Amino acid sequence: MTTAPETVNGSPQPTGVNGATLSGGPEGRPTLVEVHQATAVLGGRTIWSQVDATVAAGEFVAILGPNGVGKSTLLKAILGLVPLAAGGVRLLGQVPGHANHEVGYLPQRRSFDASLRVRGVDVIRLGLDGDRWGLPVRGARSRAATARVGELVELVGATRYAHRPIGQLSGGEQQRLLIAQALARRPKLLMLDEPLDSLDLPNQAAVAALIGRIARAENVAVMIVAHDVNPILTYLDRVIYLGQGGAVSGTPAEVITSDTLTRLYGTPIEVLSTSDGRLVVVGQPEAPARHTDRHGGVA
Numbered sequence: 110m111t112t113a114p115e116t117v118n119g120s121p122q123p124t125g126v127n128g129a130t131l132s133g134g135p136e137g138r139p140t141l142v143e144v145h146q147a148t149a150v151l152g153g154r155t156i157w158s159q160v161d162a163t164v165a166a167g168e169f170v171a172i173l174g175p176n177g178v179g180k181s182t183l184l185k186a187i188l189g190l191v192p193l194a195a196g197g198v199r200l201l202g203q204v205p206g207h208a209n210h211e212v213g214y215l216p217q218r219r220s221f222d223a224s225l226r227v228r229g230v231d232v233i234r235l236g237l238d239g240d241r242w243g244l245p246v247r248g249a250r251s252r253a254a255t256a257r258v259g260e261l262v263e264l265v266g267a268t269r270y271a272h273r274p275i276g277q278l279s280g281g282e283q284q285r286l287l288i289a290q291a292l293a294r295r296p297k298l299l300m301l302d303e304p305l306d307s308l309d310l311p312n313q314a315a316v317a318a319l320i321g322r323i324a325r326a327e328n329v330a331v332m333i334v335a336h337d338v339n340p341i342l343t344y345l346d347r348v349i350y351l352g353q354g355g356a357v358s359g360t361p362a363e364v365i366t367s368d369t370l371t372r373l374y375g376t377p378i379e380v381l382s383t384s385d386g387r388l389v390v391v392g393q394p395e396a397p398a399r400h401t402d403r404h405g406g407v408a
């Protein structure tokens with residue numbers, strides 16, 4: 110596996126992973142996520158190695174790269190759901206798994222069965238007290254939870270359909286409710302794994318704008334896994350681009366260039382800019398191994 114070829118933003122990597130102190134992020138903002146020289150091995154195969162990445166409070170960061178390159182694995186490693194084979198991760202200054210209550214995590218999408226009767230508001234509420242499933246919540250705590258759910262319904266613009274069964278809602282409506290669920294406990298960091306997947310283009314743009322607006326309104330940092338950077342391009346502070354077992358990170362203008370991606374992949378890649386400002390990456394190879402997707406098929 111290749112070493113991460115460079116860190117494009119040029120800032121020195123934080124040293125807190127193996128120590129107690131967290132470095133500050135841009136403009137002195139605290140660092141929420143530190144990944145230092147990390148390697149993930151799954152099923153005996155190295156997925157990526159020597160990956161460095163940081164996310165500061167309030168930053169909007171995309172994780173990009175082709176199918177099977179390990180984007181979801183990176184989120185899971187930060188959450189402690191996938192152990193690292195080497196290197197280190199700190200989430201809010203703690204070892205993986207110890208600060209997950211500060212994170213709103215939306216895993217890769219699974220569709221709801223059309224016959225599912227659970228309402229949108231119930232799905233949001235699970236984000237608040239899902240860990241108390243079956244235990245009654247009464248009094249002031251229950252009233253506070255109901256108020257928070259109402260706030261979230263408004264925040265994501267779901268007033269019209271939040272009381273309908275989620276199985277009957279469109280993909281875009283379901284996604285807005287799931288984002289509301291992830292926000293329920295006022296996390297410091299939202300981790301969204303392909304939230305735009307399977308949405309049509311207008312809905313991709315609308316959900317991307319919603320995430321960008323929420324990130325500012327709730328002062329929450331965002332790590333978003335995406336296949337296409339274009340719907341989120343205007344909201345991004347930085348990108349982490351995975352490929353060939355390593356990663357580069359920096360601003361979109363630094364990373365999504367022919368030169369940088371050619372160095373990352375070790376093969377000619379061309380980044381074209383269309384007249385309406387969209388970026389098109391040409392020649393990006395797929396990840397080396399065949400990839401079993403979440404539906405159990407092979408992509």
Ligand SMILES: Nc1ncnc2c1ncn2[C@@H]1O[C@H](COP(=O)(O)OP(=O)(O)OP(=O)(O)O)[C@@H](O)[C@H]1O
Pocket residue numbers: 151152156174175176177178179180181182183396398399400401402
């Ligand atoms: N538990 C596992 N055991 C073995 N291999 C795994 C496991 N989980 C994932 N993989 C493999 O690791 C690789 C990276 O998977 P991951 O889901 O992180 O990629 P991704 O970049 O998010 O892909 P996509 O864009 O298709 O969702 C894939 O080849 C996948 O098949």
